[in-house]
Amino acid sequence: MFLNIVSYIKMKETNDQFLEKLLNDSSFENWVLKNNKNDIVFWSTYLKNNPDKLEVIFTARSIVGGILFKKNSLSDVFVDEKFNAVLEKIQLQERQKGIKLAHQSKIKTLKIAIASIAAIFLLLFAFNGFDDGQVTYKTGFGETLNLKLADGTSVVLNGNSEISYQKNTPREVKLSGEAYFIVKSIPSTHAKFWVLTDDIKVEVYGTQFNVRSRDQKTDVLLDEGVINLVLENGENKQMIPGELVSYSKEHLTHKKIDKSLKYAQWKNSTYIFNNMPLEEVMKYIEDTYGLPSQFENPEAKSLVLSGGIPNENLNICLTAIQKSVGVQIQIQEDKLIIN
Amino acid sequence: MNISPEKATWFLFIQGDLNVFSSLFKGYYPLLHNYGYKITADIALTEDCLQDFFLYLYEHRKNLGEVDHVKSYLFVSFRRAIFKKLKEKRKFIFIDDSYEASADFEFSAEELTIQKEFNLIQKSALALLLNQLSAREKEVIYLKYQSALNTKEIAAVMNISYQSVLNTLQKAFVKLRNTVENDTIRAILKEL
Numbered sequence: 001m002f003l004n005i006v007s008y009i010k011m012k013e014t015n016d017q018f019l020e021k022l023l024n025d026s027s028f029e030n031w032v033l034k035n036n037k038n039d040i041v042f043w044s045t046y047l048k049n050n051p052d053k054l055e056v057i058f059t060a061r062s063i064v065g066g067i068l069f070k071k072n073s074l075s076d077v078f079v080d081e082k083f084n085a086v087l088e089k090i091q092l093q094e095r096q097k098g099i100k101l102a103h104q105s106k107i108k109t110l111k112i113a114i115a116s117i118a119a120i121f122l123l124l125f126a127f128n129g130f131d132d133g134q135v136t137y138k139t140g141f142g143e144t145l146n147l148k149l150a151d152g153t154s155v156v157l158n159g160n161s162e163i164s165y166q167k168n169t170p171r172e173v174k175l176s177g178e179a180y181f182i183v184k185s186i187p188s189t190h191a192k193f194w195v196l197t198d199d200i201k202v203e204v205y206g207t208q209f210n211v212r213s214r215d216q217k218t219d220v221l222l223d224e225g226v227i228n229l230v231l232e233n234g235e236n237k238q239m240i241p242g243e244l245v246s247y248s249k250e251h252l253t254h255k256k257i258d259k260s261l262k263y264a265q266w267k268n269s270t271y272i273f274n275n276m277p278l279e280e281v282m283k284y285i286e287d288t289y290g291l292p293s294q295f296e297n298p299e300a301k302s303l304v305l306s307g308g309i310p311n312e313n314l315n316i317c318l319t320a321i322q323k324s325v326g327v328q329i330q331i332q333e334d335k336l337i338i339n
Numbered sequence: 340m341n342i343s344p345e346k347a348t349w350f351l352f353i354q355g356d357l358n359v360f361s362s363l364f365k366g367y368y369p370l371l372h373n374y375g376y377k378i379t380a381d382i383a384l385t386e387d388c389l390q391d392f393f394l395y396l397y398e399h400r401k402n403l404g405e406v407d408h409v410k411s412y413l414f415v416s417f418r419r420a421i422f423k424k425l426k427e428k429r430k431f432i433f434i435d436d437s438y439e440a441s442a443d444f445e446f447s448a449e450e451l452t453i454q455k456e457f458n459l460i461q462k463s464a465l466a467l468l469l470n471q472l473s474a475r476e477k478e479v480i481y482l483k484y485q486s487a488l489n490t491k492e493i494a495a496v497m498n499i500s501y502q503s504v505l506n507t508l509q510k511a512f513v514k515l516r517n518t519v520e521n522d523t524i525r526a527i528l529k530e531l
Contacts, residue, residue, distance in 0.1 A: 016502065016505070016506075019505065019509065020505060023490075023505070033455075058516070059509050059512055059513055059516075061456075062456055062512035062515070062516060063508050063509070063512055065454075065455040065456045066455070066480075066483065066484045067451070067454065067457075067465075067469065067480055067484045068451065068452045068453065068454050068455065068484065069450050069451060069452065069484055069485040070449075070450055070451065070452045072369035072370060072372075072373050073369075074368070074369040074372060076365075079364075079365050079368050079369065080365070082364075082368060082386070082389070082390070083361060083364045083365060083368070085390060086364065086390055086393050086394055086397075087357070087361075089390075089394055090357075090394065090397055090398075093398065192358070207344070224344065225344040225347075226344050226348065226362065228362065236365075238362070238365070238366060241344075
């Protein structure tokens with residue numbers, strides 16, 4: 001009798017441990033959600049070979065699958081109103097305490113970017129002159145430029161792109177083209193960092209992200225941190241790492257990066273493509289290097305590219321593409337021929 | 340030099356940065372609103388409590404201490420605040436002050452969407468089944484699948500052990516599966 005109790009307790013313990021292991025196992029999750037053929041096969045086989053574990057596995061499967069709820073339904077306007085109510089009370093209190101908030105006037109327009117922990121770096125000199133207080137950096141086709149802005153933010157500018165700012169507002173930059181930002185924040189002055197493109201404003205704090213603004217469409221892909229996007233229509237959209245927002249003429253998509261999503265990211269002199277048809281990849285190349293592509297074989301347009309393509313120069317870039325999808329690319333004076 | 344964005348947020352918030360505060364507010368208000376309403380079934384009370392809660396956070400930000408996980412911190416503190424408010428309104432009588440007493444959640448068909456496992460039964464039927472679970476089981480399910488808290492966070496919010504959360508999840512789903520299977524069979528038999 002004693003032995004039975006002991007073995008029951010042992011069994012319960014191992015079952016508990018096993019359940020926990022299952023719940024933390026991503027391959028198990030893939031089996032439940034049918035995400036990955038290999039994992040599906042593995043666990044189906046495991047189940048067949050371990051019928052004594054059936055209960056635990058089925059329970060774990062239920063937990064992973066879970067109960068699906070609809071998303072929260074409060075409107076942004078509603079939440080904004082509630083925030084303003086709280087803000088009013090805060091201001092009232094602060095006024096009563098007789099403390100003047102340094103940023104009281106700025107509170108009215110909350111389209112302000114934020115900075116996080118920071119360090120201060122040396123100034124780099126502007127590409128153009130300092131006339132009329134504007135600083136501009138511009139890259140030609142195929143060029144990349146590593147910059148440290150006056151405030152310490154790192155920017156890598158990709159080919160055929162331009163970034164500019166006013167000297168007296170160094171943390172408000174205009175971008176056309178493509179760049180990768182590593183923003184440093186300055187808590188002592190609560191300085192905000194903005195990236196403005198034709199379509200949207202990116203409100204930043206403590207982040208690393210990629211912005212691509214071309215052909216009247218802007219893509220923002222967030223690596224680290226939190227950013228807030230202010231759209232043309234005044235709407236706000238918050239992003240967390242691993243998300244991609246694409247905005248063009250009032251049409252917005254907001255997605256989480258996963259293996260099936262088609263996206264492109266440029267970072268560390270490398271293009272990272274996922275599920276991107278070759279035709280679109282070559283469009284990226286055209287934007288950056290100024291060379292349009294001519295497909296001798298129209299079927300090649302739909303070849304899919306996934307992976308990192310080094311972008312240090314045109315040759316390296318094209319070699320990588322050729323190896324990756326198995327095409328031949330010939331460089332001519334004003335175009336690329338693809339076979 | 341890699342400070343987690345969460346810690347950065349909190350640090351700035353403590354400094355009194357209103358923009359960070361705005362982000363926190365707008366980011367968590369909908370989740371907490373939903374949670375508060377689930378517990379109290381009273382919108383006015385929930386919104387009242389939320390306003391006081393965020394005000395309190397801002398006013399006392401310097402005395403809040405280190406926060407490693409903003410989401411669970413906000414949930415834990417808000418839950419405390421909501422129960423306090425409920426007590427004041429005498430809608431809830433505690434036998435003792437422990438968090439053991441969970442409010443009686445009610446799930447409705449409207450808040451559910453297409454299910455993976457229980458997709459053959461109607462949403463209204465699923466809601467009914469969920470409501471038959473214990474208060475603790477309901478709250479764990481809510482926090483895990485609606486508020487998207489992980490096991491560790493749920494343990495913190497409900498003031499129970501990590502293992503307890505797992506056990507509760509297990510019990511709940513075993514119950515659900517058994518009931519569904521029985522009811523289905525029963526329904527089939529009824530049709531005959």
